[in-house]
Amino acid sequence: MAFPEGFxxxxxxxxxxYEGGWQEGGRGMAMTDVTTGxxxxxxxxxxYIDKDGNHGKMRNGGTLPEGAHYAVLPEYHYPNxxxxxxxxxxxxxxxxxxxMGFKQFRMSISWSRLFPTGLENEANPEGxxxxxSMFEEMRKNGIEPLVTIWHFDTxxxxxxxxxxxxxxxxxxxxxxxxxxxxxxxxxxxxxxLTFNEINNTVMFLPFSGNTSDEAYQGAYQHLHxxxxxxxxxxxxxxxxxxxxxxxxxxxxxxxxxxxxDPADILLANHQREEGVYYCGxxxxxxxxxTYATRLWNEHNVVLDITEQDLVDLQLGTVDFYTFSYYMxxxxxxxxxxxxxxxxxxxxxxxxxxxxxxxxxxxxxxxxQWFLESAYDRYQLPLMVVENGLGAYDTxxxxxxxxxxxxxxxxxxxxxxxxxxxxxxxxxxxxxxxxCIDVVSAGTGEMRKRYGFIYVDMDxxxxxxxxxxxxxxxxxxxxxxxxxxxxxxxxxxx
Ligand code: BGP
Numbered sequence: 408m409a410f411p412e413g414f415x416x417x418x419x420x421x422x423x424x425y426e427g428g429w430q431e432g433g434r435g436m437a438m439t440d441v442t443t444g445x446x447x448x449x450x451x452x453x454x455y456i457d458k459d460g461n462h463g464k465m466r467n468g469g470t471l472p473e474g475a476h477y478a479v480l481p482e483y484h485y486p487n488x489x490x491x492x493x494x495x496x497x498x499x500x501x502x503x504x505x506x507m508g509f510k511q512f513r514m515s516i517s518w519s520r521l522f523p524t525g526l527e528n529e530a531n532p533e534g535x536x537x538x539x540s541m542f543e544e545m546r547k548n549g550i551e552p553l554v555t556i557w558h559f560d561t562x563x564x565x566x567x568x569x570x571x572x573x574x575x576x577x578x579x580x581x582x583x584x585x586x587x588x589x590x591x592x593x594x595x596x597x598x599x600l601t602f603n604e605i606n607n608t609v610m611f612l613p614f615s616g617n618t619s620d621e622a623y624q625g626a627y628q629h630l631h632x633x634x635x636x637x638x639x640x641x642x643x644x645x646x647x648x649x650x651x652x653x654x655x656x657x658x659x660x661x662x663x664x665x666x667x668d669p670a671d672i673l674l675a676n677h678q679r680e681e682g683v684y685y686c687g688x689x690x691x692x693x694x695x696x697t698y699a700t701r702l703w704n705e706h707n708v709v710l711d712i713t714e715q716d717l718v719d720l721q722l723g724t725v726d727f728y729t730f731s732y733y734m735x736x737x738x739x740x741x742x743x744x745x746x747x748x749x750x751x752x753x754x755x756x757x758x759x760x761x762x763x764x765x766x767x768x769x770x771x772x773x774x775q776w777f778l779e780s781a782y783d784r785y786q787l788p789l790m791v792v793e794n795g796l797g798a799y800d801t802x803x804x805x806x807x808x809x810x811x812x813x814x815x816x817x818x819x820x821x822x823x824x825x826x827x828x829x830x831x832x833x834x835x836x837x838x839x840x841x842c843i844d845v846v847s848a849g850t851g852e853m854r855k856r857y858g859f860i861y862v863d864m865d866x867x868x869x870x871x872x873x874x875x876x877x878x879x880x881x882x883x884x885x886x887x888x889x890x891x892x893x894x895x896x897x898x899x900x
Pocket of ligand 1: 421424603604658731793797840846847848849850855
């Protein structure tokens with residue numbers, strides 16, 4: 408087996424999907440607090456009260472009607488409010504991660520727990536104390552934190568009253584927040600990621616139902632502002648602690664052409680550029696790639712970019728490249744008869760692959776392809792910081808949970824990483840997604856479970872929040888103990 412000594416095995420969660428405690432410790436609200444639960448076919452909605460006092464809902468990414476304000480409405484369930492109550496269970500959870508032998512735990516800081524509206528000058532001491540305690544708990548268990556500074560949770564106040572990421576001023580608010588993170592957690596954290604799946608803004612725009620030029624204009628400006636915010640944070644993070652390593656995080660979908668028709672090959676390349684490479688190229692190389700002009704022209708986008716922005720992008724390039732990997736998707740210029748129906752997956756069905764209950768293609772070879780092509784392109788250390796299978800779990804009468812399908816999924820993907828390392832890829836770590844069950848980001852469901860650790864909580868918010876070990880818990884523990892050498896089905900309970 409090729410995994411190097413010191414390989415960072417572990418798992419990942421995000422604050423809004425894990426913590427809960429939405430009104431505790433002085434935390435302010437985020438968009439996820441006004442987002443309902445959905446299903447694989449029914450989208451999640453953002454709720455509001457309009458200017459006449461009527462209750463309303465809209466697709467995430469939509470624009471609030473004139474005079475309306477975001478609101479929590481009594482007729483809906485908001486799964487992120489309590490999530491899986493990591494706010495009160497983190498010590499127990501980190502001990503379980505320690506028991507599995509985690510070397511690294513990826514989590515995110517809730518911006519509005521530190522800066523409730525986003526406008527404050529100083530970080531909220533209760534929020535700071537909470538994360539310090541989490542990091543200390545990790546240290547006790549021999550686990551290195553990998554901290555995502557932004558994981559889908561801009562303070563709601565900034566979104567509602569300040570124009571969110573389309574407004575340049577959000578850059579300064581983010582920089583103040585990131586600076587507080589680097590200062591307060593200096594010495595406790597050395598590995599950081601600025602923005603989770605930064606490329607989703609453009610790659611997933613078609614799922615919002617609005618692909619007008621105006622929507623692209625907003626999305627590309629939003630991204631530009633995040634690139635600058637990230638680059639400034641990188642510079643500050645390096646200045647505060649020379650030991651800080653700061654990376655980017657890209658949603659790593661492998662895009663394939665459906666046929667060998669040259670038009671399909673070109674389409675797949677263009678899709679990779681727009682959906683995946685655009686962001687990584689700016690964050691790694693510190694400047695916009697040649698094809699950016701083509702992408703902007705396709706949608707008549709004209710960006711507000713200052714001279715200073717260009718300098719910042721150059722000075723704030725990332726130290727390593729990380730990505731999530733769940734699936735591949737297929738594109739074609741030909742007529743498609745068999746389509747995929749899932750949340751955040753679409754297009755032609757790939758006849759060589761199997762699909763999860765949520766319509767995501769299981770494709771471990773795609774992970775090897777992604778690793779090899781990303782390393783070839785960037786020549787930076789890589790980490791796979793999310794990977795996993797969202798699936799239904801059944802709790803047996805004796806409390807055990809058998810999840811051989813999850814073990815199989817992980818085995819295939821670990822073998823793919825192993826091959827990529829053998830082929831020369833400098834891969835530092837692997838954090839599986841939702842190492843403990845969390846609220847699904849895409850659908851808001853609890854039943855779409857990823858964890859090695861089961862959480863007793865359902866889609867209606869009923870459950871004891873008790874934690875229990877699935878079979879995959881014991882299997883992953885063995886994988887880590889053997890540094891990836893033993894992926895067999897044998898494991899001891
Ligand atoms: C990524 C997100 C995560 C996570 C994961 C699984 O896009 O970074 O937050 O949730 O996808 O997606 P889902 O929860 O929709 O199954």
